[in-house]
Amino acid sequence: MSDKAIGTYVRPEFEVDTLKEATNVDVERQLSLVERISNINAVRKMSILLGLVILWQGYTMIAQPEPLLFPSFVSSAEVLWETIVSGEMFQKVWVSLYVLLLGYAAGLAMAALFLVLAVSTRIGSDFLSTMTAMFQPLPAISLLPLAMLWFGLGIPSLVFVTIHSVLWAVALSTHVGFMGVSETLRMVGRNYGLRNIPYILKILVPAAFPAILIGLKIGWAFAWRTLIGAELVFGAAAGKGGLGWMIFEKGDNLDTPYVFAALFMVILVGLIVENVIFRNIELNTISKWGMQR
């Protein structure tokens, strides 16, 4: 061991000159009008939308692209207005939504049946997890050729693929949700003597509702996409008119403003379902129950 002397460091003494008074800038002041307006979220988003629309219209007016390829905003909006007023648009929307609702309801009913089996027996649970593992990665739309073979061209084929796109997404998500229900809640249910269906409805479903809702949302997204895709394929083969068919038909005839109008409508339906229907269900259930902030 070497003997190293450790010198303590002595800080030199110093004295601070008298501090200047701090100059405070704006501790509190009224925001200017522009600042207050631009702090409103809705205003900013609306102006972005407006900016995009102006950009679109300006581009078509200045660069003059072929209107068949890229119509101006004004002509698309006109077509949209015309088709809405004449009722043509709502009829198409209704045809699509009708098929979607049929498929969604049937898919949910089948998912419920599978889930009841899965909850009550181990073999049912194995069956469900094997089936979902197999069919969940299969895009429902790829069953369309088979469906056309089995059911012909028409609504039954569309409903078949829609069911397929809803069923597995909902069943998988709900099953996982059920399995994640805490043992405490299960025991509370058993303590009350609940069994089978009442047990599922009163304990498992409320406890797993966040997962179920996610499943419903994914199921809706897949179903909507599948349906539009299926109507596009049908357009190629025969023809039965929903929104997808309208997009295909008008695209084929180079009625591009109609295509844009139909796309706009597809967006609108999607927004309404996601932000009004599902949002409301969420607010009235899991947000109200305090399961989600």
Added chain:
Amino acid sequence: MADVKAISLYIRPEFENPAVEKAVVGDIERRLSVWERVSNMDPVRKFTVLVVLVVAWELYTRLGSINELMFPTFSKTFAALIDALVNAGLLINIWNSLSLLVTGYVIGISIAAVLVVLGVWTRFGSDLLTTLTAMLNPLPAIALLPLAMIWFGLGNQAVIFTLLHSIIWPVALNTHAGFQSVSETMRMVGRNYGLKGLPYICKILIPAAFPSILTGLRIGWAFAWRTLIAAELVFGGQVMDTSGQLGAEGGSAGGLGWIIFQNQMENQTPYVFAGLFTVIIVGIVIENGLFRNVEDRTIRKWGMQQS
């Protein structure tokens, strides 16, 4: 005060239990029988379910006198799958689909990354991103295919355009939402180290928001895979419409969706089933092989997700 009711106390009658019998305890511990042990193994049970399904399929199609064109037997389907793999170049079809998908996926993620970075940096970028995703996320990408066909013609470009659309919005939406919910503590730690701009995003925001980024990537993949198959089916129809013959050279002729469509048109139902099997297998490999692995190595290893 009208009438006062006399309350009589309830007195429990005395009673004496006869001697309690000794409890009969069954098996506290015993070896499970072989049957029980085997049937407790998850893979065995699931495999049995699969085998039973296959047997039911085979019996149904053999005994039920089903038209072969409508519903082929399992053995025919399996033979068709092997035949397609060995002779008909099914691997090339898989490769065609996957290479398109990967191209679209990579470009889509880069565009989403640029949008999200803009969204992190400026308030305008954030507003632009939320407006665009709110508007375009509910729009099924496949609905843009007719437009894409008008703009780019029949070919890979049109498919990639629709694929991009199906990837960008879910990825951007989830990543942005994830970034916004990164806790203030972590942000301050990052700022304390003097991180700004890209290093701040890469070292603080991305690891902290990785679970939701991964969700976005998964949803993006699922939508893209579905869109690709649908696009190939539509192309199949479109090519039929215009040229009146099968196996046309239109760019994307040759993916998995196209194979399914073509075989259905030629009434080769076993090959349709074989195509569907391939689609399932590719899906399972990517979801359970690829994404599962990424999950294991990141968020599960970092302890951000249990089980």
